[in-house]
Amino acid sequence: MSESTITTASPAGARATLPAIETVRLTKSFGTVQALRGCSFQANPGEVTALVGDNGAGKSTLVKAMAGVYDPDGGQILVDGREVKITSPQVASALGIETVFQDLALAPDLDAASNVFLGRELRMLRILRDQREMRRRTASQFAKLGVGLVQDLRVPVASFSGGQRQSVAIARAAMWARHVIMMDEPTAALGVIQTAKVLELIHTVRDQGLAVIFISHNLPQVIEVADRIEVMRLGVRVARFRRGEADLDLLIDAISGAFANDTSDPGAAGRADQLDEGVQP
Amino acid sequence: MSRSDEPQMQGIETDTWQQLLRRLRSAPVLATFGFLLALMVFFSIKAPGKFNTGDNLTRLAQNVAILTVVSVGTTFVIAARGIDLSIPSGIILGEVFAAEALRHISVTTNGVPGKAIDVSARDTNAGYILAALGAALLAGLLIGLLNGVIVAYLRVPAMIATLGTLGAGLGVALIIRHGVNVASYALEPVANAHVIPGVTNLILIAVVVFVLGVVGLHLSVFGRHTLAIGSNEEAARRVGLRVQRHLVKVYVLGGLANGFAGFLSLAYFTTTSVGGHTTDNLQAITAVALGGTSLFGGVATMFGTLIGVWIPAVLKNGFIIIKVNPYWQMVAVGAVLVLAVWIDQLRRRGQQR
Ligand SMILES: Nc1ncnc2c1ncn2[C@@H]1O[C@H](COP(=O)(O)OP(=O)(O)OP(=O)(O)O)[C@@H](O)[C@H]1O
Numbered sequence: 001m002s003e004s005t006i007t008t009a010s011p012a013g014a015r016a017t018l019p020a021i022e023t024v025r026l027t028k029s030f031g032t033v034q035a036l037r038g039c040s041f042q043a044n045p046g047e048v049t050a051l052v053g054d055n056g057a058g059k060s061t062l063v064k065a066m067a068g069v070y071d072p073d074g075g076q077i078l079v080d081g082r083e084v085k086i087t088s089p090q091v092a093s094a095l096g097i098e099t100v101f102q103d104l105a106l107a108p109d110l111d112a113a114s115n116v117f118l119g120r121e122l123r124m125l126r127i128l129r130d131q132r133e134m135r136r137r138t139a140s141q142f143a144k145l146g147v148g149l150v151q152d153l154r155v156p157v158a159s160f161s162g163g164q165r166q167s168v169a170i171a172r173a174a175m176w177a178r179h180v181i182m183m184d185e186p187t188a189a190l191g192v193i194q195t196a197k198v199l200e201l202i203h204t205v206r207d208q209g210l211a212v213i214f215i216s217h218n219l220p221q222v223i224e225v226a227d228r229i230e231v232m233r234l235g236v237r238v239a240r241f242r243r244g245e246a247d248l249d250l251l252i253d254a255i256s257g258a259f260a261n262d263t264s265d266p267g268a269a270g271r272a273d274q275l276d277e278g279v280q281p
Numbered sequence: 282m283s284r285s286d287e288p289q290m291q292g293i294e295t296d297t298w299q300q301l302l303r304r305l306r307s308a309p310v311l312a313t314f315g316f317l318l319a320l321m322v323f324f325s326i327k328a329p330g331k332f333n334t335g336d337n338l339t340r341l342a343q344n345v346a347i348l349t350v351v352s353v354g355t356t357f358v359i360a361a362r363g364i365d366l367s368i369p370s371g372i373i374l375g376e377v378f379a380a381e382a383l384r385h386i387s388v389t390t391n392g393v394p395g396k397a398i399d400v401s402a403r404d405t406n407a408g409y410i411l412a413a414l415g416a417a418l419l420a421g422l423l424i425g426l427l428n429g430v431i432v433a434y435l436r437v438p439a440m441i442a443t444l445g446t447l448g449a450g451l452g453v454a455l456i457i458r459h460g461v462n463v464a465s466y467a468l469e470p471v472a473n474a475h476v477i478p479g480v481t482n483l484i485l486i487a488v489v490v491f492v493l494g495v496v497g498l499h500l501s502v503f504g505r506h507t508l509a510i511g512s513n514e515e516a517a518r519r520v521g522l523r524v525q526r527h528l529v530k531v532y533v534l535g536g537l538a539n540g541f542a543g544f545l546s547l548a549y550f551t552t553t554s555v556g557g558h559t560t561d562n563l564q565a566i567t568a569v570a571l572g573g574t575s576l577f578g579g580v581a582t583m584f585g586t587l588i589g590v591w592i593p594a595v596l597k598n599g600f601i602i603i604k605v606n607p608y609w610q611m612v613a614v615g616a617v618l619v620l621a622v623w624i625d626q627l628r629r630r631g632q633q634r
């Protein structure tokens with residue numbers, strides 16, 4: 001296991017709970033592009049962990065590795081402290097991990113309920129879809145999210161607005177997540193009301209004990225909702241903050257490389273101990 | 282949960298008549314259905330007492346039965362954003378396998394030893410028929426499995442993969458039969474007898490297959506997964522569908538439909554047709570596309586496919602009856618196909634953002 005979890009957890013008196021999900025020096029390359037260069041990351045249950053970083057920092061790649069979409073080249077993924085191989089999206093689902101992907105990953109020709117229940121359909125007579133019940137549950141999930149869908153629920157999501165489509169993806173993830181929910185820029189296309197609802201939802205699922213991973217470029221929003229912030233730069237984590245430790249300027253410094261305080265970045269290992277003092281309680 | 286705290290949103294409750302009407306109006310399949318009805322009315326007026334007779338309509342139904350079976354399978358394949366050009370080889374291998382099965386069953390008729398393939402329609406029995414059916418389905422299964430594995434796992438484009446199995450399958454059929462057809466009356470009752478008075482079994486079978494197709498595509502989880510994969514394969518994968526395995530199942534389903542059509546063809550025409558059925562793939566794809574199923578996957582209707590099967594058949598039959606050169610049917614079908622898909626494209630472009 002990496003020193004990051006041990007050194008951060010033990011001196012303060014062993015933390016009661018293990019991280020819900022954690023990556024240790026994860027690497028992933030696409031041809032010559034090194035998207036992840038030994039990236040460590042952790043998200044604790046009952047916390048909102050924001051993941052921030054510049055375009056191309058590797059945030060989506062990290063999320064996809066934890067979602068079973070990409071097979072990492074090296075490093076480890078731990079769920080509740082146990083190493084797991086998330087070799088496919090099915091494995092992630094079985095672990096209670098759900099994701100709102102940046103590209104949403106919806107089937108545009110299908111209606112909202114079919115998308116929300118895709119792969120987990122409610123059945124009648126074992127092989128038939130219980131479309132009515134799926135629609136009903138989708139509608140109440142939308143109501144919770146404050147999504148006013150003007151259209152008939154039967155229309156394909158291709159005819160939805162960008163924000164409505166995003167809501168479908170969020171509704172789906174929220175419906176099935178039991179342990180970890182990862183949201184890759186979930187509010188990018190949302191209106192004010194829907195954004196507030198999503199932030200509310202984030203707090204609700206956090207209070208239910210789930211680990212929420214929240215990616216956003218909206219830094220004031222991040223500072224507002226996150227219990228912890230982890231900053232990625234060029235495929236590694238460079239900084240981590242608890243709530244209240246980072247203001248906008250510090251966050252921008254971390255994103256742009258002017259500030260680093262992370263222990264697990266191989267390059268920063270030498271000065272790790274002193275810097276870490278400032279981060280951990 | 283009580284009713285009152287549920288959100289008011291359309292589409293959750295059962296349709297009201299108004300909603301149903303609105304849905305129908307927005308459904309492209311209705312336009313095609315209207316066109317088919319218009320054609321039938323036109324020919325009925327032009328040739329009263331000839332086109333619109335029970336006999337003629339039954340004959341029409343009989344003529345389209347085998348293509349209906351094939352097109353039901355093809356609808357699934359195209360819904361998944363695939364294509365199956367190997368239909369003729371599935372059909373002919375189905376016929377040939379069925380014939381071979383019959384050729385290997387020894388029978389004694391009135392004390393004379395022989396083979397099941399040579400028995401008359403009167404002397405046949407369920408055992409022979411089931412053996413032939415099993416063999417035909419096996420042929421369809423094999424070719425469908427091959428298609429599915431090549432497309433889903435080897436990632437060869439479906440057009441090329443099934444073009445390959447088309448040629449290879451026809452070759453195998455010719456090798457097995459040494460290029461000669463064989464006749465058999467053993468299966469004739471399957472097609473030409475009546476379980477229901479006035480409706481030949483062939484028509485009945487086509488209706489049953491169609492209904493199974495409707496349930497399979499529109500009401501079952503399998504059908505929904507097929508459409509999801511056709512709509513966005515990556516999204517289907519990310520929610521945990523086993524996309525490759527499902528695609529294999531879809532091609533196997535298509536193959537089984539083709540093999541079954543071969544069985545029906547042998548029963549109906551009482552001979553194998555090595556060298557025949559060569560345009561059945563194009564006819565099936567035409568029917569599916571005419572019906573409003575998108576060749577880009579994700580959107581499909583089984584009712585549309587049925588209409589798409591009937592339009593060319595009605596045109597041909599009607600032209601013969603009103604003494605227009607029946608080759609005009611080919612021209613008309615070509616024009617209607619392009620027109621129908623164009624209109625559908627316009628509609629979709631208007632709908633999508
Ligand atoms: N499937 C892929 N094939 C090739 N390169 C990829 C792929 N996915 C990501 N990359 C590359 O990996 C790097 C990290 O990309 P990633 O999408 O993880 O960044 P990100 O932090 O999510 O950025 P953004 O904020 O713009 O969403 C980029 O250089 C990108 O080009």
Ligand SMILES: [Mg+2]
Binds near residue numbers: 059060061102184
């Ligand atoms: Mg991204």
